[in-house]
Amino acid sequence: MDTLKGTKIPDIGVTQHYDVIKELGDCYVSVGKLEKARQCYEKAAVLAPDEAGPYVGLGVICMQEQQLDDAETSFKVACRLDRESAKAYCGLGLVYQQQREFNQAFDMFLKSLDIDSDNLTALLGLFQVSSAMGSFAKVAHYLEVYLNSHPGDTSVMFCLATLHLKDSRFEEARQLLDDITLLDSENSDAANLLEEVERAIAEQKHLQQQI
Amino acid sequence: MRNSKFNNGPLVSVMMCTYNRPRYVPVALESIFHQTYENFEIILVRDGGTEVRPVISNFLDDSRLVFIDRDRNLGKAASLNEGIEKCRGKYVCYLDDDDIYYPEHIELLSGALENNDMFGGVYSDLYKVHCRIEQDGTRTALSKNVEVCRDFNRWTMMRFNHVLHVSFMHRRELFEQTGGYNEKINVLIDWDMTRKMSFYTDMFHLPYITGEFYAPLEECDRISIQQRKDINRYVWNLLTIRNTRPAKPWPKMNDISLIVIADNVDDNLYEMLRGIWSNTYYPHETYLPMEESKLSAVNTKAPNLTGIVVEPGLSETERIARTLEHCKGDYIGIIDVNFPINQNECSWIERALCPMFKNSDPLLAYELPESDEFSRAYILSAAQAKRAVRYSNFKCFYDNVISSGIIMKKPAPETWPLQFDNFYTQMSDFEEQNDWAGVARTLKYMRENFPGDKFLINTKYVGALCNCGYFEKAAEIAHSLNEERPSVSTLLVEARALGKMDRANESILLLEQAADILEGRKCHGYIERN
Secondary structure, three states: OOOOHHHOOOOOOOOHHHHHHHHHHHHHHHOOOHHHHHHHHHHHHHHOOOOOHHHHHHHHHHHHOOOHHHHHHHHHHHHHHOOOOHHHHHHHHHHHHHOOOHHHHHHHHHHHHHHOOOOHHHHHHHHHHHHHHOOOOOHHHHHHHHHHHOOOOHHHHHHHHHHHHHOOOHHHHHHHHHHHHHHOOOOHHHHHHHHHHHHHHHHHHHHHHHO | OOOOOOOOOOOEEEEEEEOOOHHHHHHHHHHHHOOOOOOEEEEEEEEOOOOOHHHHHHHOOOOOEEEEEEOOOOOHHHHHHHHHHHOOOOEEEEOOOOOEEOOOHHHHHHHHHHHOOOEEEEEEEEEEEEEEEOOOOOEEEEEEEOOOOOOOOHHHHHHOOOOOHHHEEEEOOHHHHHOOOOOOOOOOHHHHHHHHHHOOOEEEEEEEEEEEEEEEOOOOOOHHHHHOOOHHHHHHHHHHHHOOOOOOOOOOOOOEEEEEEOOOOOHHHHHHHHHHHHHOOOOEEEEEEEOHHHHOOOOOOOOOEEEEEOOOOOOHHHHHHHHHOOOOOOEEEEEEOOOOOOOOOOOOOHHHHHHHHOOOOOOEEEEOOOOOOOOOEEEEEHHHHHHHHHOOOOOOHHHHHHHOOOEEEOOOHHHOOOHHHHHHHHHHHHHHOOOHHHHHHHHHHHHHHOOOOHHHHHHHHHHHHHHOOOHHHHHHHHHHHHHHOOOHHHHHHHHHHHHHOOOHHHHHHHHHHHHHHHOOOOOOOOOOOO
């Protein structure tokens, strides 16, 4: 039946059914109903076999159930279906991090952030594995990129402050920690680290005076 | 609205034609036999092609099914006309052989007609179901959207269809006025019929979702899709319908006589006549006053074109005066042959017609915005035209019109017809560019200025609000829509907005209902907020 072009709703897309089921799966995950979520993701995968989303969701469920091998498989399928899926790479990063394969985790988190610099999970994951490896190359860059878009995110500010401290960039660390305590006066971690930074600054001045 | 006379109410005839689509005929029939309203008959016409008797054998024992089993393929229009001959119902409705009714379709629509004498027809809303055909022939719904949801608008109906035939029910006597389906056209035959009916009656829009029509992703065998592949033929069909004038009297339509002023038979004239035929959607007849020797060169067999022989040397005013003696229109359009028809507008002469119809001042008339001293196009009432003839001091008719005391105005854009459609097109353009702020702005204006069509406008509006990040507002409006007329789209939007607000449990309830509709477990959503 043909109808007036001007009044016809443009095709919202044939993905509506997929969207409903996929989002239902996401909601079930958020309320902890993992089995129902799994059923939704499996159904979504049948509705849209080329979509990576359901496999990312299945990977998340497997992670929560500590089924790391299955999680890795799901995330890899997602990556194959969508080479630009930041969430899939992030998921793999989390799997490798759990398996203490820190180098691989680092690579996956980096890949995720290259696609989506706003992926907070990947960002914090990158920081954590960097801490575990004792190497912070590149991390500061991604933290700064994220903060440009999300100024006031105290968790990321804290990560960056600890990096500055490790690099002996005490003033920059102090500035960040001051900002955190302004935004969140209850943040005891930031307060403690600020004390440490101020001690470090005082020591540095003392040493310079002696020299 | 509901017709409580489930068994004793008036007989409703359901017309169905089938051609080479036996797979879904039983599904369609099943949906009719599951109606809450039982006093119906089904007129099923096999228009040649594959046999369907084997697949409908379960239904043949029911005396309500009249099966016309024809081997020869005559086309849908002829098949519907054949079915009309067999109809006994007070009301008639339609179902395509691959579509379905929801159980309350006949009850709701027949109830609306029983309770509203002033309407000859009523129509509801349908889901358009994009589907994938699985290997076993079952259909998996990929989306269900209400694509068309317009309150009745005669201007829109004249230009193109906004009433889906499967959603439509009408009084049977309208066939006597319209004369049945036009067997010379082979696409848009449903629009041709509803358009003709609009000349005689108003139609009532019931904004309930009462059925589904299917659009498979694969090669679609719908007549309209197949026929559109031959674009010239399709356009011919469309223009033929637009130029169809059913038998008078027309209780609901004015008649327009357009008088083209041309001195010569040349390219300008042919371009003007083509332009009128292609661009005018309001019913009209075109008159061409010319000397006989020139008129003989014009093909006056073109639709709705009448040549008027006038003596050589007559002034424009005299030629128009002669022509007016033949004109049957309530309104007269005077068009200079050089007048530029603006192809970018969806209306042209209608822009002056629309304000003219609403005008009660006998001394006010309208000319098109592009009119100037070199070429004019203007609309008068028949009475005004006759008045101007009496003041025939000037060769130029326009001057006589003015000297007769008639004030000529150019209509403001907000008085043109199809305003809603223009804004909707603008909104759609923003949508295609993913400019959700633009979509929201346009729809906000439409909400404030077009009181009808609220489901159509608001369904799009909440989607735009969600895309712009206004989740609370989106949830609030979607909630009120879902309380009144839930649909998959609005359930999804409300769920999404609630999800963004960390209200996952409420979101789950809505998404589950949307899934129930998509997977056929529920025919339409109703909100359960536990």
